[in-house]
Amino acid sequence: MNTNEMTDKFSWERVKEVARFYYPSYRLPLMVYPVVSLVFAIMYVWLTEYPVAFMLFSLATAIPSFMFYLFPLFFCRRQSPVTETMLPATTAEKFTFFAILCVPVNGLLLLVPSAVVMLIAYGEGFMENVLAEVTTIGFDFMAETYGLSMMQYLVPLATCFFIVFSRWRNRIGMGIGMTIVSWVAYSIISGITVGIMLFMSPEFEQLLENAGNEGYDVGVYIGQRMGGMMKTFIYVSSAIAVVYFSLMMYLTYRKMRTRQF
């Protein structure tokens, strides 16, 4: 960069310099994340053949999820608050770099290898095929709203992002703790919302009546009859996730501007 022509306006050139400055912090996940994602995707495919290994199946999905949530923690490695605070780049430039790396790049590092494995294993339209393999109870709406439901991953990520970039002390402990808290809280809120929606549904009583009948599959019923309602729920919860994410991003930026050593 020709720093002799340095101005205080936003500069993509300086964003690149910031990326270069922080490279030692994120070099490790750049190499490790795709490999781990690949391994877990293969494990995932293999496990769908063995439904008995259900616990491992959860593990195969939970670990990459937490890798996504906790990505910002890599910026706590090789930290130097003195050098970082004095770095001649605007807060907007630093924030832009952190946001790009922690959200789309982080997502792609985990999604691309796993998508390749899925594509090879299940072919085009693999999401529907995977869900058909996994659930067998007719949650068709899940495939339709899969992309949207990924928004929920933004909630714990935004929490970890906020903790790491808004403070200097105890970032790892607080980052992990608050990420788990936000993840649990979001799951509980979502669960309660689903419960309320289900309970208030006029079809709920019918579901209870039929539940005792022989040969009646509750899962199929939910999948078929409640699909529309669940889609609404996913829209609502995704919207909540996006609002929360935007708010946390804004708060992180504000905190970064005034963060003191």
Place this chain on the structure above:
Amino acid sequence: MITLDNLTYIYRGSVPALNGITAQIGPGIHLLLGENGAGKTTLLHVIAGMRIPLMPSMCLIDGEPVGKRLPSVMRKVFLVSDNMDIPFATIEEMTVRHAVFYPTFNPEMLRRNLEKLGMTGREHIDEFSLGNRKKAILAYALALGVEILLLDEPANGLDISAKQKVLSMMAECVGEDQTVILSTHTVSDFRQLFDSVMVLSVGQLMVNRPVWEITEIVDFVTSDTPLPEAIYVEQTLGRFSSIVPHVAGSLVTDIDYVMLYNAIHSPSSGPALMKLLNTPES
């Protein structure tokens, strides 16, 4: 030029660490003295943009508030703090990833500085002792060529020969247009370098004067008997070291920073000495 205008900094739920400091600090090497907790490190952190004062206009670099951390301001200032972490494996890596932000960086000066310290820049910083780490970062900071260099206890952890090397590096590298503020408790290490003295006490700037002006206000003399005109006297091994008002026309004496510091902090001599040192026309 650093402008401090009624600079006040308060830690959350605490008394002011810096309380109404007003000063203009121009080029030169300035010694910053003060007891533990006087606010020296806080002052350096505020000037480096790491802490934000009550109002941004309280601390300006070339007229711009440093608290806004604008790139055009931040590239003019660099702080070497005590036990500073270096976020890179080697100094060589630091030049590639960090020095690019500083257009005044002089790689040739860095090479010379490191050579003087017996380093190449390719050594792993993690394997350095505290002293070697301090030497390396000082060599690097001097080569950055920033307008304002802030050094917090630069002699900490350095052996005698390393102090000499750092001293000679500073004498060689600091340009006439650069401002260096050096906070230290071991004044004798760099005593030949100082152009001015700043003394902080309980967050207030007690003295801020060029060395040559101080030596034209007071003399530092040693005698066998106490001098009647002495403002402050210390007795060592049967001899008396005194601070006395300078007599116009007489030869100026070398400044004794430790005695000056003790005298300022002495309840009996402090007020009189400060009145003398802070009289503009003296």
